Structure formats: C-alpha cells, structure tokens
Amino acid sequence: MSSQDDVQRSILPIPDISHAGLTTYDAKDPDTKFPPIRDLRPPKGAPNVLVILIDDAGYGAASVFGGPCRTPNFEKLAAGGLRYTRFHTTALCSPSRQALLTGRNHHSVGMGGITEIATAAPGYNSVLSNTKAPLALTLKLNGYATAQFGKCHEVPVWQTSPAGPFNAWPTGGGGFEYFYGFIGGENNQWDPALYEGTTPIEPPKTPAEGYHLTEDLTDKAIAWARQQKALLGDKPFFMYFAPGATHAPHHVPKEWIDKYKGKFAHGWDKQRELTFKRQKELGVIAADAKLTPRHKEIPAWDDMDPKLKPVLEREMEVYAAFMEHTDHHVGRLIDALADMEILDDTLIYLIVGDNGASAEGTLQGAFNEMANFNGMPELETPEFMMSKLDEFGGEGSYGHYAVGWAWAMNSPYQWTKQVASHWGGTRNGVVVHWPAGVKEKGGLREQFSHIIDLAPTVLEAAGLPQPTLVNGVQQSPYEGTSMLYSFNDAKAAERHETQYFEMFCNRGIYHKGWSAVTKHRTPWEMGGQKMPAFDDDLWELYDGSKDWTQADDLSKKMPDKLHELQRLWLIEAVKYNVLPLDDRQIERINSDLAGRPLLxxxxxxxxxxxxxxxxxxxxxxxxxxxxxxxxxxxxxxxxxxxxxxxxxxxxxxxxxxxxxxxxxxxxxxxxxxxxxxxxxxxxxxxxxxxxxxxxxxxxxxxxxxxxxxxxxxxxxxxxxxxxxxxxxxxxxxxxxxxxxxxxxxxxxxxxxxxxxxxxxxxxxxxxxxxxxxxxxxxxxxxxxxxxxxxx
The missing domain is CATH 2.60.120 (Jelly Rolls)
Known part of the structure; x- marks a missing residue:
C-alpha cells in the first residue's frame, strides 16, 4: 500500500511552483541551477487499478458466488484474493455507476434514476455537480493514466448528441483520457453504436466476420494497457472496464449457448434450491441462512405453459452462455496483465452486477424487449416466441429472459433489479484481487459495504487524499467508507454502519445490522400501475445478525425498532436529496412534465x-x-x-x-x-x-x-x-x-x-x-x- 508523499495533492490540479532563486546570464555559469523537469506521478507504490463492472447480474448468477453460469476466470481471481459477500449497489445501472465513479450516494450526484427519466429535482436531474469530482479526474490530476471501456449511461439525455456539450462524457468532465464504448443504457452486442472519445465510429468488422462487442472492448482494453506500460512503464493506470454484458439484449455466439442445452429444464424454483445449496458449500452466505420463498407475483415454473417451456429454457441458456462468454474475455484481460508482469501490482475490483438480475423481460421473457417498454408485450404471443426459438441470442433477436429466471439469479434473496428495498435488488458479489496489498488468498469478507466505498478505497490504496478543491471548486466529501481496513483483517468491525436505499420509491435503510424495507413498485409492470400512497406502503424489519437473507419479518414483533429505522431513513433521505419521492410513470418520460431540457x-x-x-x-x-x-x-x-x-x-x-x-x-x-x-x-x-x-x-x-x-x-x-x-x-x-x-x-x-x-x-x-x-x-x-x- 502506498503512503502519501510530500506533494500537496488536496488542491487539483496540483499548482505549478515557479523557480525561485538565482537567474544567471550565461547557462554555462557554474551557479546556474534548476530543478529537473519531473512528470507528474502518484505517490511511490500506488497500484494500477482495474474496475470490472458486470451489468444486470444477480448475486446467485455467476458460479463464483454459487450460481449456474460458469465463470472460471472469476473463480481464479477469487482464489487469489477476497470475496465480499455483503457488498451493495443502488438497484439500477446509471445510479450505481455514478455512485461508483464519485464515491457519493446516487441522489447526491443527481442520479436518482436512469438519465432518460430525469426530472428537475436535485436528486433526480442526472447532472453531476462540479463539487463532486469523479474518481477518474482525481486520479488523472494526480498522475494516473485513465481509460474507460464499455457502457457509460451517465450523460444527461439532452447532451447525448454528437454536438455535445461533452462535459458529462467520459473524456469530458469524467476524467478519462481515453474512452471506447457506448453512451446509452444498453447496446446491440452484434452491431453496436460506438464512440471513441466523442466521435461516433462503426464496429471494425461485421457479425458475419465474427464481431461481438465484448470481444472488441477487451481487445481495445488490452491494447491500451500494453501501450501504457510500453511507453510509460512507471505510470500507474486506472481502467474502468464495463462491457455492458450481461444486460439485455442477451447476445452470444451459438457455440456458447449449445454448452448449456438442457441445463435448465428443471426450472427456476429448482434452480434457486440448487444455487442455495452451492452457496452454503462455498460459504458465501451464512450457514444458517434461509432461502426466501417466491412471491405470488412470480409464477411457479410448474404453472407455466408447457408449450412455452422450451423458449423459457432457451432464454436462460442464452443468459448463462452470455455470462460465461463475458468471463472468458475478462480472463483474457487478466491474462494480458499477467503477461505484462503487472498483475501483482494491480488492484482489481470485480463487481458482479451493477444491480440485481433484471426482471424487465416480462413473465414469459421477450424476443424483443422493446415490446414491453412500449406497452405492447401482447405482440409476442407464445406461438411467435416458439417460432423464434432457435434465433434467441443471435443477430435477429433483442431478447431478455423471464422474471422467474431473474428471481432465480438473485438467490437466495427476495426480488430483483429496481427493488432497492430488498437484497435481491442491491446485493452483488464482489471480488478484490491485489497480491501486493492483500495477503490472504481465497478469503471471505462479510463486512457491510456499498458501491460508494470503492472510490475512497482506491484513493487510500494509492496514498492519495480526497481533494478539497478541484478546478477551483470546493469539493464535498466522499460519502463512502474505504474498505482497505478489511483487506487484511477478516474480523475487523465494519465501518460502513448506515446506508439508505431508494429506487422508484422502493425504500430501505441499513443500520448496524438491522434493515427496514418497503416495496412500492413492481419492476416488470411498466405502465398503468395504480401506485399506493407512500404512507400506505407496508414496511418490514429484519435483524441481519440472525437473518442473512431478510427471511423473518419482525415488524409486528418490534414496532419501536421499525419506527426508529423509518425515522433514520427519512433523515438520510433529506440529507442526500432523496425527497420528494416520485412514483410518476408516463409523466417522467414527458420532458415537459419532468422539467428536463430538450435538445x-x-x-x-x-x-x-x-x-x-x-x-x-x-x-x-x-x-x-x-x-x-x-x-x-x-x-x-x-x-x-x-x-x-x-x-x-x-x-x-x-x-x-x-x-x-x-x-x-x-x-x-x-x-x-x-x-x-x-x-x-x-x-x-x-x-x-x-x-x-x-x-x-x-x-x-x-x-x-x-x-x-x-x-x-x-x-x-x-x-x-x-x-x-x-x-x-x-x-x-x-x-x-x-x-x-x-x-x-x-x-x-x-x-x-x-x-x-x-x-x-x-x-x-x-x-x-x-x-x-x-x-x-x-x-x-x-x-x-x-x-x-x-x-
């Protein structure tokens, strides 16, 4: 671990210091002395940093945390490092990403939802305040090389055109010197809309020639890392690798899908049981944890139309193949770092999901997920779905799996992506790998942590202070807690003791082991829901010291404790711009009603x-x-x-x-x-x-x-x-x-x-x-x- 040096680094950019001393007339004069020009570098010993963010993956999806999707490279990283079993996200992509990149809560940085439904309210406007400089900018101004590959989805929608402005783009105010990826929330893996910097470009080859976005992003990331180390071997880098996989559309070459043929005929109810058993064997859930039951809104596998089951199986086969394919390319990136002999000096965060598994694919899944987003899922009849069976995952599809599979991929927890109240929406497995800084190999860490903890952890590992001024603007402090204290102490008392949650008015609060939660909205019901009054929402209470999975609701037995946590949620909500709560639906799509600008x-x-x-x-x-x-x-x-x-x-x-x-x-x-x-x-x-x-x-x-x-x-x-x-x-x-x-x-x-x-x-x-x-x-x-x- 690095230690801070004698350079003043709390004001960024670091002020230039003019030469003070004798100025001679002749450079040959023996009294002519100037300090040598030195390139800016972080403190000695600062590691390279690689953050890998998998998209739309539940806690029970990847095999590294007990799931059915084979991830041997993730497992290899975990065997050489640590698995964090109580790490949390915000339950949605844009909010989690902005929280990760800034070290602040998502409402604090204006990202209470995705950018497409931004409103004029401070916690939901999708505009990043200049008082909250991103981590990449802080690292760049301290001498790091910085690059982002893959998904962005933090740019306000009215700034996403080729005309800019680009201050919210990765290479604008985001702090990344290089960007190769896409700006929106998802992309066609076979034929993506790509940007290099702020310039739109076309993919280097066609699907017929073997193109796939994840492979392309990996190629670019490896090439960038090699160039950095070849030309600037003493300069550490910060790489943010966010491929967009395994977000819908689920696209993967057929040979990967074939590996899973018939593997999910048992259905989602049985899959949860299998995953739960494996998770206990791995120790990634508590030995006395309970498997939470299926909610009535989610149909049982046995109740699904038998004619549709081949399609449902295929949906899950495609998703599992997509995850394994992603693991393969992450493995290529890790192997490249090993070949460059810099793996030991690289702090790697592998975050398996920016939220829980997605239930946005309807109860039967989708061949084209846009049908549901347009309120037209009825067009995809069972007959239509069956006619497309062999096309799922290919160029002609834009698919998503059924709600039941999302629920299974969040084993052993309740609910899914968007439901910030329950761990199914927010608990994601994390692997930390850093041989130079972490002594234990294959260890487990159970301290509560959150995605806002990554930025302060990276700064502490690099020996860098949180900046007080950036570009002349006073900075608000990070809201996360460094996780470095737990890297070499499995029994260290957790330091992140309080954390609120909110997404689409699904709310929760964690405090010293306890959690109080309330679900307000169901993710797969895209429109026309009659929302209950906020005060009518039913709150649940869980004792995390005895109940790992939020299985035993104590709200009726301990009303005083529940009220204590409800008050605490309200205090945190006021502190971090969560209010006013906003459960409007169609109104937030309309920019005039929402109060956001139009380009x-x-x-x-x-x-x-x-x-x-x-x-x-x-x-x-x-x-x-x-x-x-x-x-x-x-x-x-x-x-x-x-x-x-x-x-x-x-x-x-x-x-x-x-x-x-x-x-x-x-x-x-x-x-x-x-x-x-x-x-x-x-x-x-x-x-x-x-x-x-x-x-x-x-x-x-x-x-x-x-x-x-x-x-x-x-x-x-x-x-x-x-x-x-x-x-x-x-x-x-x-x-x-x-x-x-x-x-x-x-x-x-x-x-x-x-x-x-x-x-x-x-x-x-x-x-x-x-x-x-x-x-x-x-x-x-x-x-x-x-x-x-x-x-």
Missing part, C-alpha cells in the same frame, strides 16, 4: 446529409402524433436509390427512402409487424421534394394512422400504418440522414447499400399543426422561416 425545441427540425448516430433524444419526437417528413433532393439520371432519413433499426423504427427508383415509407413495429407505403411512379430526375405525411388516428398511445406520399407537392401514393410504437424505438439505434447505420429498419437495403446515390440537400421533420401544408411542398421562404424561428 430540439419546437415542432420542426431541419437536418442535413451526413448527420448520423443521432440519439432518440436528439430528434423531434414523432410518436403518438401526426407528422410530415420532407427530403429535398437531386436525383441522378439512373434513378434514385438509398435512404433519405431513417430512425431506429431492425427492432423498431421508420425510414423514408428510394427503392427501385420509387419513394417508400416503411414503418417497422418491433421487428414483428411491418407497414410499407410505396409511390406509384419513380421519383423524377433532377431537383425534387419527396414528402411523407402521417396522420395519426389519435385516441391514445401506439395507435395507427394514414400515410400519403408526395413528389414536389403532387400525391403519388398512400397507405396505412395500423399501429405504432408509442414510447421508444430503440435503446441504442439512432437517426441517420442520407444513409442508415447499425441495423436497418427495412430489409430493402443493407447498411452498405443504404447511402443515397444523389444529392440530399436537407430533410425537415414537422409535427402536429406544423405538419399541415396545403400544397405539400416546402418553399425556400418556409425553410428560412423555420430556420429563423430556431435562432
């Missing part, structure tokens, strides 16, 4: 050829309303072909393009239902406007509408779209102008053939009343009016 304002947006990788929040919202889209083009003599504008991709979206010379409007509902409206005649050569007008039926969300196509104001085709997606087209696909990146909305073209072959001057999207145009043509004067309105 694009008004009812019209003008886009230009070559603009691409525009996130859904970077484009006016056409959902559940009438709209028109107009492309001003110049068509070559051989006729038009290619995309004018496309939003979304294979799993949901829309596109206006030229096919065999004719204009075509294509609406793709979740990759299940498709609606095509094609013009009757080819687009004339020379200058032209192609316009599609969509008139929404109204009457709620996801309704249909009529479509008309025009060439320079003349109607050339019409048709109907019977249903639409009301909330989101995609979590990772984007909008492109003049071509389409990622997967394609329509099968009429590929990414490589999508580029428009003529000249595309501009594309304009108009909403509502602004979409109504008597002559169905946008004149130059109208374009100027729209442009001036946006000044």
């Amino acid at each position: 694009v304002k008004g009812n019209s947006q003008l886009l230009f050829a070559g603009m691409g990788r525009l996130s859904e929040n970077s484009v006016v919202n056409i959902k559940n309303k009438s709209f028109a889209v107009t492309a001003d083009i110049e068509v070559p003599e051989d006729g038009a072909k290619g995309v004018f504008i496309a939003q979304g991709g294979r799993f949901g979206g829309w596109s206006l393009y030229a096919h065999e010379g004719k204009a075509k409007f294509f609406y793709n509902v979740l990759g299940i239902n498709f609606y095509e409206i094609e013009a009757k005649a080819p687009i004339p050569t020379g200058k032209a406007q192609v316009r599609a007008e969509f008139t929404y039926d109204g009457g709620g969300f996801n309704k249909g509408g009529s479509v008309k196509l025009y060439y320079s104001g003349k109607e050339v085709g019409s048709g109907r779209v019977d249903q639409t997606q009301g909330f989101v087209f995609s979590a990772d696909e984007t909008t492109d102008v003049g071509y389409e990146s990622g997967t394609t909305v329509s099968p009429d073209y590929t990414t490589h053939t999508s580029r428009f072959n003529g000249r595309l001057n501009w594309v304009q999207i108009d909403l509502g009343d602004d979409a109504k145009d008597a002559d169905h043509y946008i004149s130059p004067e109208e374009r100027i009016r729209v442009a001036m309105a946006r000044q």
Whole structure:
C-alpha cells in the first residue's frame, strides 16, 4: 500500500511552483541551477487499478458466488484474493455507476434514476455537480493514466448528441483520457453504436466476420494497457472496464449457448434450491441462512405453459452462455496483465452486477424487449416466441429472459433489479484481487459495504487524499467508507454502519445490522400501475445478525425498532436529496412534465446529409402524433436509390427512402409487424421534394394512422400504418440522414447499400399543426422561416 508523499495533492490540479532563486546570464555559469523537469506521478507504490463492472447480474448468477453460469476466470481471481459477500449497489445501472465513479450516494450526484427519466429535482436531474469530482479526474490530476471501456449511461439525455456539450462524457468532465464504448443504457452486442472519445465510429468488422462487442472492448482494453506500460512503464493506470454484458439484449455466439442445452429444464424454483445449496458449500452466505420463498407475483415454473417451456429454457441458456462468454474475455484481460508482469501490482475490483438480475423481460421473457417498454408485450404471443426459438441470442433477436429466471439469479434473496428495498435488488458479489496489498488468498469478507466505498478505497490504496478543491471548486466529501481496513483483517468491525436505499420509491435503510424495507413498485409492470400512497406502503424489519437473507419479518414483533429505522431513513433521505419521492410513470418520460431540457425545441427540425448516430433524444419526437417528413433532393439520371432519413433499426423504427427508383415509407413495429407505403411512379430526375405525411388516428398511445406520399407537392401514393410504437424505438439505434447505420429498419437495403446515390440537400421533420401544408411542398421562404424561428 502506498503512503502519501510530500506533494500537496488536496488542491487539483496540483499548482505549478515557479523557480525561485538565482537567474544567471550565461547557462554555462557554474551557479546556474534548476530543478529537473519531473512528470507528474502518484505517490511511490500506488497500484494500477482495474474496475470490472458486470451489468444486470444477480448475486446467485455467476458460479463464483454459487450460481449456474460458469465463470472460471472469476473463480481464479477469487482464489487469489477476497470475496465480499455483503457488498451493495443502488438497484439500477446509471445510479450505481455514478455512485461508483464519485464515491457519493446516487441522489447526491443527481442520479436518482436512469438519465432518460430525469426530472428537475436535485436528486433526480442526472447532472453531476462540479463539487463532486469523479474518481477518474482525481486520479488523472494526480498522475494516473485513465481509460474507460464499455457502457457509460451517465450523460444527461439532452447532451447525448454528437454536438455535445461533452462535459458529462467520459473524456469530458469524467476524467478519462481515453474512452471506447457506448453512451446509452444498453447496446446491440452484434452491431453496436460506438464512440471513441466523442466521435461516433462503426464496429471494425461485421457479425458475419465474427464481431461481438465484448470481444472488441477487451481487445481495445488490452491494447491500451500494453501501450501504457510500453511507453510509460512507471505510470500507474486506472481502467474502468464495463462491457455492458450481461444486460439485455442477451447476445452470444451459438457455440456458447449449445454448452448449456438442457441445463435448465428443471426450472427456476429448482434452480434457486440448487444455487442455495452451492452457496452454503462455498460459504458465501451464512450457514444458517434461509432461502426466501417466491412471491405470488412470480409464477411457479410448474404453472407455466408447457408449450412455452422450451423458449423459457432457451432464454436462460442464452443468459448463462452470455455470462460465461463475458468471463472468458475478462480472463483474457487478466491474462494480458499477467503477461505484462503487472498483475501483482494491480488492484482489481470485480463487481458482479451493477444491480440485481433484471426482471424487465416480462413473465414469459421477450424476443424483443422493446415490446414491453412500449406497452405492447401482447405482440409476442407464445406461438411467435416458439417460432423464434432457435434465433434467441443471435443477430435477429433483442431478447431478455423471464422474471422467474431473474428471481432465480438473485438467490437466495427476495426480488430483483429496481427493488432497492430488498437484497435481491442491491446485493452483488464482489471480488478484490491485489497480491501486493492483500495477503490472504481465497478469503471471505462479510463486512457491510456499498458501491460508494470503492472510490475512497482506491484513493487510500494509492496514498492519495480526497481533494478539497478541484478546478477551483470546493469539493464535498466522499460519502463512502474505504474498505482497505478489511483487506487484511477478516474480523475487523465494519465501518460502513448506515446506508439508505431508494429506487422508484422502493425504500430501505441499513443500520448496524438491522434493515427496514418497503416495496412500492413492481419492476416488470411498466405502465398503468395504480401506485399506493407512500404512507400506505407496508414496511418490514429484519435483524441481519440472525437473518442473512431478510427471511423473518419482525415488524409486528418490534414496532419501536421499525419506527426508529423509518425515522433514520427519512433523515438520510433529506440529507442526500432523496425527497420528494416520485412514483410518476408516463409523466417522467414527458420532458415537459419532468422539467428536463430538450435538445430540439419546437415542432420542426431541419437536418442535413451526413448527420448520423443521432440519439432518440436528439430528434423531434414523432410518436403518438401526426407528422410530415420532407427530403429535398437531386436525383441522378439512373434513378434514385438509398435512404433519405431513417430512425431506429431492425427492432423498431421508420425510414423514408428510394427503392427501385420509387419513394417508400416503411414503418417497422418491433421487428414483428411491418407497414410499407410505396409511390406509384419513380421519383423524377433532377431537383425534387419527396414528402411523407402521417396522420395519426389519435385516441391514445401506439395507435395507427394514414400515410400519403408526395413528389414536389403532387400525391403519388398512400397507405396505412395500423399501429405504432408509442414510447421508444430503440435503446441504442439512432437517426441517420442520407444513409442508415447499425441495423436497418427495412430489409430493402443493407447498411452498405443504404447511402443515397444523389444529392440530399436537407430533410425537415414537422409535427402536429406544423405538419399541415396545403400544397405539400416546402418553399425556400418556409425553410428560412423555420430556420429563423430556431435562432
């Protein structure tokens, strides 16, 4: 372990000290003396730091903590280090990640939920205060090399476009010198939307050529580490490796899935029993722990439709394969550090899950998880699911497993991701590996800890103080507790004695072994729930000194103790910006009601050829309303072909393009239902406007509408779209102008053939009343009016 040196490091950047002393006239004068130039470095002995964050993995998923998903490399790390069995997260991805990166509670850093549902309330606005500098920035300003690979999901949604601002991006204010990964909450593992720094890039090869995102991220991480050690061997690094696996969509090569064929025919109830037994054998739960029962909201395996069970088994086979595949690539990264002979001097945190296993896949799972997010799970009938059995995990899927599997992956605890009240949502297994700093190999640690404890642990290990000033701004103190005290003392009294929990109004408080909790909302019920009054929520009480799994509710036997903890929760909630509690649903999706900014304002947006990788929040919202889209083009003599504008991709979206010379409007509902409206005649050569007008039926969300196509104001085709997606087209696909990146909305073209072959001057999207145009043509004067309105 490093010790602090004599450099003043509490004010960052470290102030430069000017030379004080004799200045000679001639450099050859023997009195000419200047101290040598020294590159900034951390204190001597500061370790490299590697933080590996697995996504959406429950405590009972990976074999290193007793689960059914084989993770030999995780086990190898644990055999050479420590397993922490009472480590906790926030129950959701963005909040856990921001807490990890800042050492503060998620509401303290504005991340009370994911960025897409941010509100104006301080605890939920997704804006990181400059009084809470991230760990990576502190390390960089102390001389560390810093890099992030994989998932970000901390950037406010109105700042996710290629136009920035980039102060919340990893290489902006995040403190990372290099970033390779994705900005949103999830990504297609076969065809991801990638950024290098702040520049959108395309994957280096195709799925047909063997591409998979986890492998790509690992390749980049290994290359970066090798370069650092080859060129700056004395400079430690901080690497944050967050691959996005095993978050949905569950994508993995078929040969990995085949390894698990038939392994889950026993179902989720039996799987919990098997995992529970194995966990006791490993000692990662208490010897007298109880296996918590299944809640009535979760169906028994035996009650599931027998016709659907092959699909349910396949869902779990895919997930287990995805986890093992991820373990394999983490192993490659660890082996690379060993080959560079720096593994012993590297502090590794392996956090198996940023929250509990995800129950966002419906009671039967999903072939395209966007169906549930759009309130349309009924489209995925058992017959449809069975027809896709062999495609789960492949390029044509965007799948998620059933709620029952999520519950099983959280063995032995109650509930799942999003449920911050119970350990099923927040308890995640952690492995710490650091041969130079941890004496015991294969040890277990039972001290209570939380994801906000990582940052202060890293600073203490590096011999660095928490900064008081960063970039001239006074810093608030870390809210976590360093775990270093427990590295070499298994019996040390735990120091993190109090911790509140809250997510979607599911609440909990831990204090000196006791916990009081209340569940307010069920994760897989995405909309239309009637929320109870907060004061009507039923609280439970558990004595952790005797009850490892929150199995024995003592609330009725010990009401005074319960009230004590409820008051403590309220005190902590006020302290850390948890209030006001907010259980609104659809209202938080609407930016006007939520109070967050919009990147694009008004009812019209003008886009230009070559603009691409525009996130859904970077484009006016056409959902559940009438709209028109107009492309001003110049068509070559051989006729038009290619995309004018496309939003979304294979799993949901829309596109206006030229096919065999004719204009075509294509609406793709979740990759299940498709609606095509094609013009009757080819687009004339020379200058032209192609316009599609969509008139929404109204009457709620996801309704249909009529479509008309025009060439320079003349109607050339019409048709109907019977249903639409009301909330989101995609979590990772984007909008492109003049071509389409990622997967394609329509099968009429590929990414490589999508580029428009003529000249595309501009594309304009108009909403509502602004979409109504008597002559169905946008004149130059109208374009100027729209442009001036946006000044």
